[in-house]
Amino acid sequence: MIDGFKETFREEAEELLTGLEGILLELETKPGDQELLNAAFRAVHTVKGSAGMFGFEAIGRFAHDLENIMDRIRSGSLPMTKGFADLALASRDHIRTMLAADDAPEPDVDARTAELVEALRAYAAQVPAPPEAEADPEKAERPEGKDAGKGSSAEETVWRLSFKPGEGVFRSGTKVLRLLEELSTLGDCACFPHTENIPELEKLDPETCRTSWDAIIASGSGPEAIKDVFIFVESESELSLDKIEEAAILQEREEPKKLGEILIERGIITKAAIDEALSSQRRLGEVLVEKKLVSKEQVESALVEQEHLKRVQERQVDTGAASIRVASDKLDQLVDLVGELVTLQARLSQTALGIQDSGLTGISEMFDRLIAQLRDNTMSIRMLPIGSTFNKFRRVVRDLSLELGKDAELATEGADTELDKTVIEKLGDPLVHIIRNSLDHGIERPADRISAGKPRSGTIRLSAMHSGAYVLIQVADDGGGLDRAAIKSKALERGIISPGADLVDQEIDQLIFAPGFSTARTVTKVSGRGVGMDVVKREIDSLGGTVLLRSERGAGTTITLKIPLTLAIIEGLLVKVADEFYVIPLSSVDGCIEIKSDEVVERDGKRIITYRGELLPFVPLRTWFDSPGEAPEISQIVIVNALESRIGFVVDQVIGDYQTVVKPLGRLYRNVRGLSGATILGDGTVALILDVNRLSQAVKRDTSGRTGRDEALHDA
C-alpha cells in the first residue's frame, strides 16, 4: 500500500529540494532573513517527516541532523555562515542522491552520508546545544509499547483505576466515554461514575466535566497499556492505578503472611524444615540462619516483604474503616430518636426528683450524662466540613472576574470547620451572592487598584471558624468599601429613608439589607437573579443566624455570617404566658425588661415602651394568642431583634434559657404564622417555638385589631 505513495513522495521531495536550493542561495545574500530561514527549515522538516513514512529511513535520519541545525539557526542559537550554506547545499544534493538510490544500502552513498553527518555535527558543536526541551520521545513512543505490553503477561491482574479528567477536557475535543470504552477492551472492566460534584441543572455548565470515574479492571495487559488509554489526557487529569489483587486476598486473611510462608513460597525452604524449626521457641529467622537452612540476607529480604504486606493490609483496613456512606434520611431518623430520648430523659429526671429515691436519682443522673454524650455524638455525625462548598466559590470568582474584567482571587481558610449538613446546603446561595457582590461592587478594576496603591489582583477571603455554639463565616474583600453617599442617595430615591434622616455610618451600611434596595439595577448578568442582600439576610435569619457588616472606605468590606451549628437543637429562652410555655430563639433575644401594668402607654392604639432610649412597639402574647386569665401586675417584656426592627413581647414570666430539640409542627399547622415549631418539656408539656421574624411582621400588619390578627395567624 505504501509503495503507491512512494512516487508521490519522491516527486514532492524533489520539488521541496529544488525549492530549498533556491532558498539557501538567497540566504547567502540575506543571511539573517527570518522568512527564508523558516522556509528552509520547513522544507527539510517536511522531507524528514515524510521520509520515514515511505520507507526512506536513512533520509529521515540524515534530514534530522540538518533540521536540528536549521532550527537552531532560525532561533538564533547558531550563526548562519557561508560555510553552513555550502554544507547545507551539499546535504541537499546528497538527499537527492539518496532519493534516487531508493534507500538501498550503497557503500558510496553511505560513506558520503557519514561524512556529511560528521560535518553537520561539527558545525552544531561550535556552540553547545541548549538542553533539549525536546522530545518526550518516550511519551511519543508509548502507543507502541502498549501493544508490546498487551501480549507480554498472560496472567490477569486486578487493577483499581481512578480517573478524574480535567474540567476542561471536553474543550479539547476529548470524548471521555470513548476512553472508558477503550479501557473495557483491555479486560473485564467495571466502571463507577462519581457524580456528586455535578451541580444542579440550572447551575450546570455542560462544557465542564465534573464527573470522575473509578474502574476495576481485570486485565492481562500491563499498567502501561492501561495508562496509555489515557495518554492524551494524562497531563490534565488525575489518574491513579493501583494493583488490588494482593489487597483483596489480604483482606480475607486475618494476619499478614508469616515469614515461613514467604520463604516457602519463594522456594527457599520446605514446609517440613520450617515446622521442625518452629518446634524450638526462638525467633524463626534466627533459628533458620543458625541451622544454615537459609542465609541471613534471605531472611532479611523476606522480613521486608512481610513488613510491606503488613502495611498494605493496614492501609486496606484503614480505608475500609475510615468512612461509610449512610442515606441521610436514616441519619435524620437517628437525630429524631435522640431528640425523643433527650425529651424523655428530661421527664425522667423530673420524675426522679419528685420521687426522692436516691437509687432512681443516681440512675437518672447517669442516664443524663449518657444521653448528653449520645446527643453530641449524633449531632457530630451530621456535621460536614464546609470546605466541600468552597471550590464552587472559587469557580464563581474565577468566572465572574473574567466577565467583569477584574482580577481577583479567592483565599479560603478554615475549610475543615464543621457545620450541620442542612445548614451547609442552605448557606450555598447566600454565600454565592455575597461573593458576587464583593466582586461586583467591592473589588475595583485593576487600573483603579494600581492607582490606589493596591496590588493589581484583589483578594476575597472566605473563612470559617467556630465560636461557641456558632460558626462564623466571613467574606472579606480588599476592595473599595461601601460607598455610603451612593447608598444613602439610592435609599432616598427608593423611599427607604426619609429626606433629612440623620444616619450614622453603621445605619447607612444596614440599608443594603433593606428590601427593595439594590444599587446595581443595570448589572443584569451579575446580580441577575434578582436577589438582593435582603434575601441573603432573610435566608441567614431563617437559619437562626445573623449578618454583620463592617466596611472601611478604600480598604474593603467584611461580611460576617453567624450561624448556629445545627438546626435540630436550638438555644432558646423559655417563657410562660398563662399556663402555656413558649420558646424564643436565644439568638434573636436582645434583652428583658419588667413592666408594670400601669406603665403601658398607648399611642394611637399602639403600645409603646422606652427601651435604652428607643421607642419600641410591644405586643402582649396573652392577647395575641388568646390566652385565658388576667395579666399579672408585673409582666416581663422580651425584646427581640426581628427582621427590620426590634419589638417587645409581653410574657408573664421568663423561666430561663433552655436547650431544646426542635420538632416540626404537623401539616395542619404548617401555615400558622409566628410559630416555627414545637418542643416537649421535661414534664411532657408542649412548648411552642416562636418564629420571631414572621410574628413581628404579622403584628405590624395588625395594628388595627383582631380581624387582621386572625387573618395573619391563619393565612392558609
Added chain:
Amino acid sequence: MARKILIIDDSAAIRQSITYILNQEGYETTEAKDGQEALDMLPTLEGIELIITDVNMPNLDGISFIRKARELPKYRFTPILVLTTESQGTKMNEGKEAGATGWIVKPFSADKLLGIVRKVAE
C-alpha cells in the same frame, strides 16, 4: 453516519496515504494543503467528526489553525489530532494548549493511525 475526516498537511504524499488508510476503513475524507485553506473550508464543511493536522505548514501552521478552529462554535468540541515528529515534544504541549485532542507521531503505521483515530473519533 457520515464519518468524515479532514486531513491537513502540506505534503501531498502524507495526505494521500492517510486518505488511503482511512478510506479503506470506510471513513470519508477531505483534504486541505495548509491551515489557511482548511480554515476557509471549515464553515462550509458538514459532518466533520475528526480533523488531522500537520504542524509545520506554510500560510497558517497547525497550532494556529487549531486555535482559530476552536473559536468557531461548530468546531469547539471536534476532536483534532496533531501530526508530529518525535523531535517536537514541545509541540505536543503547545498543541494540547491550543485545544488539540491528541497526537500522531510520524512515521506511523496504518494500524497505529487507525488505533488513534478510533480512540478519539465518535
